[in-house]
Amino acid sequence: MLYIIGLGLGDEKDITIRGLEAIRSCTNVYMEAYTSLLSFGLSSNGLSNLESLYGKSIILADREMVEEKSDDILSEAHHSHVAFLVVGDPFGATTHTDLVVRAKKLGIDVKIVHNVSVMNAIGICGLQLYRYGETVSIPFFTDTWRPDSFYEKIQTNRNMGLHTLCLLDIRVKEPTLESLARGRKIYEPPRYMTINTAIEQLLEIEQARQESAYGEDTECVGFARLGSEDQMIVAGTMKQLQTIDFGAPLHCLVITGKTHPLEEEMLDFYRCRT
Amino acid sequence: MLYIIGLGLGDEKDITIRGLEAIRSCTNVYMEAYTSLLSFGLSSNGLSNLESLYGKSIILADREMVEEKSDDILSEAHHSHVAFLVVGDPFGATTHTDLVVRAKKLGIDVKIVHNVSVMNAIGICGLQLYRYGETVSIPFFTDTWRPDSFYEKIQTNRNMGLHTLCLLDIRVKEPTLESLARGRKIYEPPRYMTINTAIEQLLEIEQARQESAYGEDTECVGFARLGSEDQMIVAGTMKQLQTIDFGAPLHCLVITGKTHPLEEEMLDFYRCRT
Numbered sequence: 223m224l225y226i227i228g229l230g231l232g233d234e235k236d237i238t239i240r241g242l243e244a245i246r247s248c249t250n251v252y253m254e255a256y257t258s259l260l261s262f263g264l265s266s267n268g269l270s271n272l273e274s275l276y277g278k279s280i281i282l283a284d285r286e287m288v289e290e291k292s293d294d295i296l297s298e299a300h301h302s303h304v305a306f307l308v309v310g311d312p313f314g315a316t317t318h319t320d321l322v323v324r325a326k327k328l329g330i331d332v333k334i335v336h337n338v339s340v341m342n343a344i345g346i347c348g349l350q351l352y353r354y355g356e357t358v359s360i361p362f363f364t365d366t367w368r369p370d371s372f373y374e375k376i377q378t379n380r381n382m383g384l385h386t387l388c389l390l391d392i393r394v395k396e397p398t399l400e401s402l403a404r405g406r407k408i409y410e411p412p413r414y415m416t417i418n419t420a421i422e423q424l425l426e427i428e429q430a431r432q433e434s435a436y437g438e439d440t441e442c443v444g445f446a447r448l449g450s451e452d453q454m455i456v457a458g459t460m461k462q463l464q465t466i467d468f469g470a471p472l473h474c475l476v477i478t479g480k481t482h483p484l485e486e487e488m489l490d491f492y493r494c495r496t
Numbered sequence: 497m498l499y500i501i502g503l504g505l506g507d508e509k510d511i512t513i514r515g516l517e518a519i520r521s522c523t524n525v526y527m528e529a530y531t532s533l534l535s536f537g538l539s540s541n542g543l544s545n546l547e548s549l550y551g552k553s554i555i556l557a558d559r560e561m562v563e564e565k566s567d568d569i570l571s572e573a574h575h576s577h578v579a580f581l582v583v584g585d586p587f588g589a590t591t592h593t594d595l596v597v598r599a600k601k602l603g604i605d606v607k608i609v610h611n612v613s614v615m616n617a618i619g620i621c622g623l624q625l626y627r628y629g630e631t632v633s634i635p636f637f638t639d640t641w642r643p644d645s646f647y648e649k650i651q652t653n654r655n656m657g658l659h660t661l662c663l664l665d666i667r668v669k670e671p672t673l674e675s676l677a678r679g680r681k682i683y684e685p686p687r688y689m690t691i692n693t694a695i696e697q698l699l700e701i702e703q704a705r706q707e708s709a710y711g712e713d714t715e716c717v718g719f720a721r722l723g724s725e726d727q728m729i730v731a732g733t734m735k736q737l738q739t740i741d742f743g744a745p746l747h748c749l750v751i752t753g754k755t756h757p758l759e760e761e762m763l764d765f766y767r768c769r770t
Binding site: 232235313323487491 | 502504505506508509510511512513514516517549585586587588593594596597600608610611612613615616617619620622624625626627628629630631632633652656658663723758759761762765
């Protein structure tokens with residue numbers, strides 16, 4: 223049996239009873255380190271807190287391990303219970319569909335233990351989840367690579383009065399170009415896009431396209447460390463949010479569409495006072 | 497302190513450790529009965545299972561009570577800890593924004609304990625959550641009231657290649673028209689729309705509009721009791737799904753947009769064999 227278990231967004235206490243019972247029944251417990259290192263593994267005592275609550279040691283599986291060693295993980299799951307832990311929900315912003323497909327093709331039973339993901343936790347700001355259009359990703363621009371496919375999507379959403387969730391780039395364990403050329407991988411330091419960078423890039427593209435999909439006066443909501451005890455949520459214009467230090471990652475950004483009175487009332491509690 | 501605590505979608509074991517600890521710290525524990533009666537309260541031993549796990553009695557709060565007695569609930573929260581339990585996530589498909597707004601205006605501390613909601617649990621079928629457009633609601637048609645505003649939304653989503661989540665009508669504790677006229681409320685029996693009825697209504701509107709937003713050969717995914725042990729998930733055309741008995745509520749339906757190969761691979765596991 224392969225359990226894929228969502229851990230939620232905050233700390234070790236965000237697991238469900240169902241998830242905890244499943245982990246305790248498992249021989250081996252893997253944890254996806256790609257997006258989760260930050261939330262759990264690298265935080266002060268994150269990993270050991272998880273281990274002591276679960277009563278199990280956790281094997282951190284980085285992106286390479288998941289890609290290269292998943293055959294081993296899956297073959298263990300043939301004859302014993304194996305847990306694969308994921309921050310948020312197993313099918314949230316980061317997807318584990320591929321692992322599930324491979325397991326099912328091998329005839330391994332797969333059980334999913336759901337949890338909150340960024341995709342629904344953003345509901346806390348008061349913007350109704352059913353009033354969102356397509357989600358977009360904002361990638362880090364480089365000197366030569368400045369993809370702007372998010373622009374039309376935001377434009378379409380806003381034309382329909384819909385809100386847009388912008389997921390901001392995460393670069394963890396990216397090999398340097400130089401090291402790839404030399405055939406021995408050396409990794410870039412991890413990078414997590416801030417709300418400030420995201421807005422800078424968004425405004426750069428608006429400046430270039432000039433189609434008024436949004437602008438520096440467009441109302442947005444910035445979220446940092448959503449779902450954890452020290453989460454920070456601020457509503458304001460792009461210009462206002464750009465001046466705010468949201469602190470440690472992860473960040474995400476919502477660009478509002480047309481808001482309803484009750485949505486406005488909730489946003490007021492988060493509104494920037496500058 | 498007012499805690500608004502998501503219970504997840506299955507049974508008592510889907511609460512998080514954080515949620516459980518919060519409940520145990522509370523003087524009074526209310527549970528929203530409007531959408532939750534079905535999942536927890538009315539199921540064989542639902543409510544007593546919750547109570548025995550929590551070590552607390554639960555006061556069921558139906559829609560009227562939430563609307564009429566929320567002042568009392570809020571005034572308790574001024575001087576003690578009060579929990580308000582909600583199926584799914586506090587800001588999922590059914591929103592509790594209004595209660596939060598009123599509490600905050602009264603200066604009451606509000607803490608949200610998140611959980612999975614239908615809005616992200618549908619990820620389990622393999623269709624990527626960031627490839628969904630606006631969510632639509634399908635209301636029960638009556639002889640004289642056949643609203644079809646969902647039609648343009650589905651059309652827009654599908655034109656952009658996006659999937660559409662259709663939330664199906666729930667009618668719990670609706671006073672009969674006759675009883676309203678007489679000034680003494682008598683309630684209709686609860687009704688939960690099935691996938692079959694939803695598809696029937698969808699096709700009726702397509703028939704009337706003839707704009708090919710979708711049709712009986714459009715690929716869909718039907719979900720019944722999503723997130724519980726006996727959930728049923730079937731992928732197939734509208735025509736195929738219309739012949740399937742999905743059993744007890746709650747049901748929801750996803751109309752696919754343009755699918756990617758990995759999405760197709762996942763859908764294959766759920767595909768209807770008729």
